[in-house]
Amino acid sequence: MRTFIVSAFVAYSTLALAAPSAKSTLKLKESVVAPRGWTKREAAPRDLPINLRIALPQSNFPLLEQHLYEVSDPSHARYGAHLSKEEVNELIAPPPESVDAVTSWLAAHGLDEGDLVRSPAGDWIKVKVPVSLAEEMFDTEYHVWEHTSGDMLVRTTAYGLPEHLHSHVELVQPTTLFSRFRGMKTTFHFTGEAVDTSSATSAPAISVPSASGGQVDASCNTTITVSCLKQLYNAVGYTPLNNTGNQIAATGYLDQFADLADLQSFFAEEVPDAVGSTFDLVSINGGQNDQSEPGGEANLGEYTQFAFGIAFPIPSTFFTTAGSPPFIPDIGTPTDSNEPYLDWLDFVLNQTSLPQTISTSYGDDEQTVPESFAQRVCAGFAQLGAQGVTLTFSSGDGGVGDGDPDPATTECITNDGTDRVQFIPAFPASCPFVTAVGGTTNVPETAIFFSGGGFSNFFARPSYQDQVVSNFLNNLAPGTFEGLFNTSGRAYPDVSAQANNFLIFFAGEEALIGGTSAAAPTFAGFVSLLNDARIRAGQPSLGFLNPLIYSLSSGFNDITTGNNPGCGTDGFNATVGWDPVTGLGTPNFGVLKDLVLSA
Structure with a gap:
């Protein structure tokens, strides 16, 4: 059973964007509620360069996952037959139509092949643009956000993409990622x-x-x-x-x-x-x-x-x-x-x-990481x-x-706007x-x-854990921590x-x-x-x-x-x-x- 599932889009709304060559209809791709402790400050400097990462679909990831489990399962005939880099890249390469669609969209904003850096498999595109162009491309506004610790980020809480690109782009960052990426230390x-x-x-x-x-x-x-x-x-x-x-x-x-x-x-x-x-x-x-x-x-x-x-x-x-x-x-x-x-x-x-x-x-806390981002990092x-x-x-x-x-x-409050008390899983430990x-x-x-320790809200429980985790849950007293954790999570x-x-x-x-x-x-x-x-x-x-x-x-x-x-x-x-x-x-x-x- 596949445990890595790309997030469904949270909501949709129609937006308008003036591209360099034509008008395009945009729909909301992703939106988040800023995590607790973050406060929006002034608008980001328009000439500030940011390194955009655009994730294209990994069309055969389910097959890669199948290979991963087969070569990692000691009861399988393929145990230990690890894949080469080239074999992995072939499995996660994006569909040609996705490459073409995204490349054309970037070109419409004046970004040609010389501006782009593609990952070896072609599933990521990196491009450096000023905030002003990023705001235009995604019909959004970037702001400086300050955390109570003093950390500061340039982020937005929502961004859009042309509707025809939604099936060709899984996520764009930095946009909605508010993770502080802390060292795990006491x-x-x-x-x-x-x-x-x-x-x-x-x-x-x-x-x-x-x-x-x-x-x-x-x-x-x-x-x-x-x-x-x-x-x-x-x-x-x-x-x-x-x-x-x-x-x-x-x-x-x-x-x-x-x-x-x-x-x-x-x-x-x-x-x-x-x-x-x-x-x-x-x-x-x-x-x-x-x-x-x-x-x-x-x-x-x-x-x-x-x-x-x-x-x-x-x-x-x-x-x-x-x-x-x-x-x-x-x-x-x-x-x-x-x-x-x-x-x-x-x-x-x-x-x-x-x-x-x-x-x-x-x-960091799993909930400070957009689910789409967590899924792609976990796929890596x-x-x-x-x-x-x-x-x-x-x-x-x-x-x-x-x-x-x-x-x-530290109050264990959810970041989804409901302000519920809940145990807080960690990422990447939850991958x-x-x-x-x-x-x-x-x-x-x-x-x-x-x-x-705990249970992920992003990742389903993998099959290799079914027996031992079910045993643990079955032995919990009825009602123990009810509603505080996801019993079906990794x-x-x-x-x-x-x-x-x-x-x-x-x-x-x-x-x-x-x-x-x-x-x-x-x-x-x-x-x-x-x-x-x-x-x-x-x-x-x-x-x-x-x-x-x-x-x-x-x-x-x-x-x-x-x-x-x-x-x-x-x-x-x-x-x-x-x-x-x-x-x-x-x-x-x-x-x-x-x-x-x-x-």
Whole structure:
């Protein structure tokens, strides 16, 4: 059953637009209610250049999705037969009539082929135009919008297109996208102080039957290190190779950089064999890696410490992508570019060789992202999965709420104009084509209170989740949180990992940090080890992970205590089996290795 469904248009109205060559009748393509916390300010400067992205239909996406599930399902004969970039591009190429119609419309506004940048498959067109022309093309008005946090965007809440183009254009951005694209992090866990673990070093080890040797160092109950994670997740003694073609990568946005000196300090403390090694740096759209202003989030969430330490010596890559809010429209800021997901996708989908495992620790409330935009970004993740890439995303740090410290947006109120109280799902964690990672704490493990989890309002529940999610819902007491979540939506997280008291180096000093931004790269590190085992056995990489992991009857440490409060409730409870706090549980590498080698 297809779970990726392009949104129906919200409403229609007839508009008129004077194109350069003729009058055209427009109908409303998309409209939104501005999310809570945003206030419309002055009209956008008419000469401000904006980078328009026009999405053409991906005519054979249902077939691509079919291929994705077949090559990701261990019970299917095609399991592991990942597609090439060329095969993916052929499947998502837009119909020729759509290309012709949109090209002609752009030409009517004075934009010829030399002004356009087309994606490799032709399903996206990028063009830079001044606000004045964009307003003319869409019969709309752009304004500066200010968030209570101080972030500023240039946006509109509605736009139109010629009626004959509605079947040829799925969306245009930047128009209705008000997402702030926050890093998934819990800053209140960052201490910035030296860490003293001496009191725990002489304490007796903690009995954990699923761990390596059946026990874990007592210090791991207060301070998480690479050694702790390998003990806890049963990977002690496994050494990967660095020459199999296996790679691990991370994405960095929002001016969060990877500090090279701190990485070496971390290696010296926790992975001595890795001292002197580093990662490949890939800059996208002018992304930087400023060593004078590294970020705590990138130090941890983007593999520069823990995931690189877990996976060493597997080659690693740090993607740094430019484009970040806040946008302040003044003379010193010529463009409004805060859609870095698409910049990153543009780049990686054009590569012939990709890292097999990529982790991201950024996202936002699902409701701040137009559904059409979320669907297309999610489709991009599906294209990567079809090519054999595992994508892990942190599930968020707000429990069942939004996790935003801004009081204007923490009331769990819907953005659809009805002002209903509802749990707030996160995106991209809610995309069914990624593996969302929740958080745990302590040894033995329990769910950590901020572990993001819930049910999507945009994406239907994928078939791979039917049994476990139905079991969870059937075991809820009647009426529990009735009306607060979408029982038929894609449920997340899928899995979990430790997410608290990670010992990192920041600005040359030891510090503790936490969040699902720690859990996602941790889980990805163990996926990279699993890929090492498969590739060494002559098997393909795991790729899109979810159909496999939901089919397994073992391989995860079931977390059955804890909950994720939010929205004035205690949130969901961790329970036997899958739950929307810790998913299927935390990885048992030793068991999973045997299972994936026989898949």
